[in-house]
Amino acid sequence: MSKSKLNASIEAIEYIKPKIRIDSIIGVGTGSTVNFFINELAKIRHLFKGAVSSSDASTKLLESHDIEVYELNDVNEILIYVDGADEVDTSHNLIKGGGGAHTREKIVASASNEFVCIVDESKLVNLLGNFPLPVEVIIKSRSYVAREIVKIGGSPELRKNFVTDQGNQILDVKDLTIENPLDLEKRINLIPGVLDNGLFANCKPQKVIVGKD
Numbered sequence: 001m002s003k004s005k006l007n008a009s010i011e012a013i014e015y016i017k018p019k020i021r022i023d024s025i026i027g028v029g030t031g032s033t034v035n036f037f038i039n040e041l042a043k044i045r046h047l048f049k050g051a052v053s054s055s056d057a058s059t060k061l062l063e064s065h066d067i068e069v070y071e072l073n074d075v076n077e078i079l080i081y082v083d084g085a086d087e088v089d090t091s092h093n094l095i096k097g098g099g100g101a102h103t104r105e106k107i108v109a110s111a112s113n114e115f116v117c118i119v120d121e122s123k124l125v126n127l128l129g130n131f132p133l134p135v136e137v138i139i140k141s142r143s144y145v146a147r148e149i150v151k152i153g154g155s156p157e158l159r160k161n162f163v164t165d166q167g168n169q170i171l172d173v174k175d176l177t178i179e180n181p182l183d184l185e186k187r188i189n190l191i192p193g194v195l196d197n198g199l200f201a202n203c204k205p206q207k208v209i210v211g212k213d
Contacts, residue, residue: 004120008211029083081112097134097198141193
């Protein structure tokens with residue numbers, strides 16, 4: 001599995017390398033596959049200006065490689081955003097948020113000129129939903145949001161002993177039939193108290209790179 005993730009990361013570097021300039025900002029996601037990507041990105045850090053990170057964990061790893069990390073508010077353009085996924089369907093819709101960073105990931109992805117998703121073969125599915133859908137909720141609204149999710153057929157479970165970088169909680173939702181990811185993404189996000197959910201249908205990647213052993 002590690003070799004698959006490394007191979008996806010190396011291919012992603014080869015894909016973005018011709019695109020970057022000395023003043024480019026690279027968007028960087030979160031997760032085990034992205035950690036491999038960051039290690040590879042460090043090898044070409046002299047070719048670009050810096051990065052915008054989607055999580056505190058990725059920020060620490062980037063900075064450990066002497067890659068300067070900028071706040072999203074302080075940059076005018078993100079050339080390309082590279083991130084992993086927990087599931088990818090045949091239309092490039094994603095489920096993300098296994099690491100609890102999907103809200104910031106979606107923001108940075110949306111602010112970028114191009115979104116590239118890197119995964120290993122195990123993440124490819126025909127229909128999303130086997131992986132529980134993460135929903136970030138404001139703590140005081142958690143019970144209400146859970147009841148509303150039950151009404152649409154989901155089985156929400158609180159992710160125990162976990163707080164997001166924004167200070168919120170995660171409900172991991174099982175038993176959802178995700179035949180229309182875009183509609184479900186919008187429907188869940190309209191529940192008051194939901195910050196964002198882990199469906200990336202409105203903001204899905206233009207390119208998916210699948211690493212193999």
